Amino acid sequence: MSDEMKALRTLSAKVGSDPLLVQAAGGNTSLKKDGVMWIKASGTWLRDAGAKDIFVPLDMPRLTAALAADDPACESCTDFVRQELNPSGLRPSIETSVHGLMPQKVVVHVHCVNTIAFAVQENGKALIGERLKDFHWAWVPYARPGLMLSRAIKGAIRPGVDVLVLGNHGLAVAADTVKEAEALLSRVVAAVQRPVRSLGTPDLAALKAKAEGTGYRLPEDPACHDIALDGWSCQHGCQNVYYPDHVVFLGTSIPQDATSGQPAISVPGAGVLVHKSAKSSVEPMLRCAGDVFRRLDPSARLKALSAAEIDQLLNWDAEKYRQTLNAN
Numbered sequence: 532m533s534d535e536m537k538a539l540r541t542l543s544a545k546v547g548s549d550p551l552l553v554q555a556a557g558g559n560t561s562l563k564k565d566g567v568m569w570i571k572a573s574g575t576w577l578r579d580a581g582a583k584d585i586f587v588p589l590d591m592p593r594l595t596a597a598l599a600a601d602d603p604a605c606e607s608c609t610d611f612v613r614q615e616l617n618p619s620g621l622r623p624s625i626e627t628s629v630h631g632l633m634p635q636k637v638v639v640h641v642h643c644v645n646t647i648a649f650a651v652q653e654n655g656k657a658l659i660g661e662r663l664k665d666f667h668w669a670w671v672p673y674a675r676p677g678l679m680l681s682r683a684i685k686g687a688i689r690p691g692v693d694v695l696v697l698g699n700h701g702l703a704v705a706a707d708t709v710k711e712a713e714a715l716l717s718r719v720v721a722a723v724q725r726p727v728r729s730l731g732t733p734d735l736a737a738l739k740a741k742a743e744g745t746g747y748r749l750p751e752d753p754a755c756h757d758i759a760l761d762g763w764s765c766q767h768g769c770q771n772v773y774y775p776d777h778v779v780f781l782g783t784s785i786p787q788d789a790t791s792g793q794p795a796i797s798v799p800g801a802g803v804l805v806h807k808s809a810k811s812s813v814e815p816m817l818r819c820a821g822d823v824f825r826r827l828d829p830s831a832r833l834k835a836l837s838a839a840e841i842d843q844l845l846n847w848d849a850e851k852y853r854q855t856l857n858a859n
């Protein structure tokens with residue numbers, strides 16, 4: 532393994548262990564070297580990058596040509612895997628086009644909660660633009676990952692751009708070395724920091740009473756409760772979805788009904804409960820919702836995903852595969 536690949540694995544594990552940057556199987560990293568792009572595999576967790584082999588090799592010339600031609604094979608990018616170098620049989624990330632369209636050797640894509648707190652607002656592009664004046668950045672309007680996101684990036688990217696803000700989604704930075712990519716990520720994350728509100732404290736007695744005799748339990752991470760604690764956050768954050776992984780792992784809402792069978796339910800003013808059968812991705816996604824809303828306030832004009840956008844995410848084969856892996 533090359534020193535750059537070792538460095539990428541180290542950075543990936545570090546970024547993947549920071550809940551303000553990456554939650555569960557979200558986020559991904561890549562390295563282009565000798566005609567091969569090594570990218571995080573779909574459904575794997577970045578935080579495991581140090582201990583497990585989670586990277587898939589793709590044929591870079593074929594991927595580049597396919598992206599330029601808007602080839603439908605870019606929907607999943609599985610056709611471009613160098614199978615002789617891929618004994619694990621894993622598939623590439625569903626966000627491979629982000630990495631393939633940035634020409635730099637190293638790309639780091641994260642679901643940075645500070646970036647998301649800008650990217651879910653109607654005027655998010657203008658607001659984050661004030662913070663990113665000193666960067667070569669571009670705003671990419673929301674598009675479902677895969678071919679649609681690929682088209683949106685092609686419409687937004689310009690030569691020299693090394694920072695992408697993805698509307699209703701997150702952040703990607705790129706550089707020619709892992710060290711430079713890490714430094715750029717740190718500078719962008721510092722530039723987009725937002726004030727953090729306190730949303731209150733959970734009412735554990737009320738939650739325990741609600742859980743009694745149901746299939747739900749208290750979450751292990753107390754930060755999961757935040758999204759349901761104040762009225763404005765609970766109203767918006769539990770009834771709408773603002774970025775893809777929320778709908779994929781938590782569903783279209785965090786309802787109050789304990790017979791709903793949803794991965795999580797909310798008790799307004801008290802906190803949340805998690806279904807006993809919930810996957811390991813559920814608590815990190817609940818925490819993420821609270822982390823985003825703690826960085827928003829009721830004056831923000833929020834832009835939720837539409838019913839059509841949610842439908843595109845839930846009825847997509849590449850996404851169904853990722854969820855299958857995540858269940859194991």
Ligand SMILES: [Zn+2]
Pocket residue numbers: 557558626640641642700701
């Ligand atoms: Zn993403």
